[in-house]
Amino acid sequence: MSQSSQIFPWQRALWQGLIQRLHEDRLPHALLLSGPQGTGKESLARLFARAVLCENSGNNSLPRDDLPCGTCRSCLLDQAGSHPDHHWVGLLDSKKIIGVDQIREIGTSLSMKAHYSGYKVVVITPAEQMNLQAANSLLKTLEEPPSRSLLILVASHMTALPATLRSRCQRITCALPPQDAAVSWLEAQLTPGHDAGLLLALAGGAPRVALQMAQEGRVSQRLEVLDGLERLLRNQESAVTLAASWLKLELKEALYWMHSGVIDMIRLKSAAHPPRLVNPDMRERLQAIAAQMELKTLYYQLDKIGEASRLAMGQSNAQMLLEDVLIRWNERCSGRM
Numbered sequence: 644m645s646q647s648s649q650i651f652p653w654q655r656a657l658w659q660g661l662i663q664r665l666h667e668d669r670l671p672h673a674l675l676l677s678g679p680q681g682t683g684k685e686s687l688a689r690l691f692a693r694a695v696l697c698e699n700s701g702n703n704s705l706p707r708d709d710l711p712c713g714t715c716r717s718c719l720l721d722q723a724g725s726h727p728d729h730h731w732v733g734l735l736d737s738k739k740i741i742g743v744d745q746i747r748e749i750g751t752s753l754s755m756k757a758h759y760s761g762y763k764v765v766v767i768t769p770a771e772q773m774n775l776q777a778a779n780s781l782l783k784t785l786e787e788p789p790s791r792s793l794l795i796l797v798a799s800h801m802t803a804l805p806a807t808l809r810s811r812c813q814r815i816t817c818a819l820p821p822q823d824a825a826v827s828w829l830e831a832q833l834t835p836g837h838d839a840g841l842l843l844a845l846a847g848g849a850p851r852v853a854l855q856m857a858q859e860g861r862v863s864q865r866l867e868v869l870d871g872l873e874r875l876l877r878n879q880e881s882a883v884t885l886a887a888s889w890l891k892l893e894l895k896e897a898l899y900w901m902h903s904g905v906i907d908m909i910r911l912k913s914a915a916h917p918p919r920l921v922n923p924d925m926r927e928r929l930q931a932i933a934a935q936m937e938l939k940t941l942y943y944q945l946d947k948i949g950e951a952s953r954l955a956m957g958q959s960n961a962q963m964l965l966e967d968v969l970i971r972w973n974e975r976c977s978g979r980m
């Protein structure tokens with residue numbers, strides 16, 4: 644597992660709240676860190692797990708900045724990714740689901756005695772990608788939680804997580820940071836030449852998504868999607884060939900940019916001067932497409948793209964999914980439905 648862990652400036656209050664519970668011995672058996680993607684939930688979970696296991700946690704004689712000490716045996720093992728009481732359950736290789744075997748394994752580990760501080764911590768992320776069997780298996784653990792155990796579920800799509808699981812966790816919401824704070828953090832991370840404000844807008848306000856976009860050069864793919872939609876509208880390209888060409892971008896990527904464009908078209912259609920656009924630099928082109936569509940059609944498209952994005956998390960055929968969205972797009976645009 645990756646070892647990067649830090650408290651982002653916008654998480655300080657959440658962090659203090661968590662540490663206070665730890666010091667007062669008021670930790671529940673299960674926490675659910677929820678909130679939009681890109682707010683640093685996994686990093687928070689990783690560092691909090693380390694703090695729970697740190698042998699100097701709550702030791703008032705130490706200079707206290709409320710972070711794990713970084714020097715005790717537990718911290719050193721955890722930094723090396725080999726703490727025997729810290730289990731990290733994530734997606735394996737290219738799999739899109741967390742399977743029941745992974746959850747059963749942690750159930751067994753939790754039922755055994757802790758190796759060190761007395762706590763055993765399990766982080767499950769992205770928790771909403773557990774399949775039904777895995778979720779049911781976790782439910783059994785949550786119904787009879789072993790003592791001195793802490794489960795931290797991390798989820799960006801709360802509604803995809805079964806209500807029976809949600810109701811058994813104490814929920815902590817990791818909200819998007821205020822824009823100013825996010826832009827200054829982003830500017831400090833980026834090399835010169837990037838537009839931090841635009842990146843943040845494109846990432847829906849999530850600073851870590853914005854940073855990743857810049858690092859992976861994903862912004863150029865946005866233009867490819869918009870160009871494609873325009874060609875489709877002008878009947879210069881078919882949905883089938885467009886879907887095939889977009890597969891090089893990855894399905895999620897194409898759907899992400901399409902979704903962001905439709906959100907903006909809805910905003911532009913609903914207000915003459917919408918206060919915020921995801922793609923502020925594309926206003927005119929998006930307005931031109933929106934002018935050819937009815938508002939209810941745009942909402943319909945948004946639903947279809949959302950549906951395809953959910954299916955894309957499973958094992959669906961990417962080409963078929965994209966074709967389906969694009970065919971509907973063209974039919975609706977041309978008023979043929």
Ligand SMILES: [Zn+2]
Pocket residue numbers: 696697698699700711712713714715716717718719
């Ligand atoms: Zn420590």
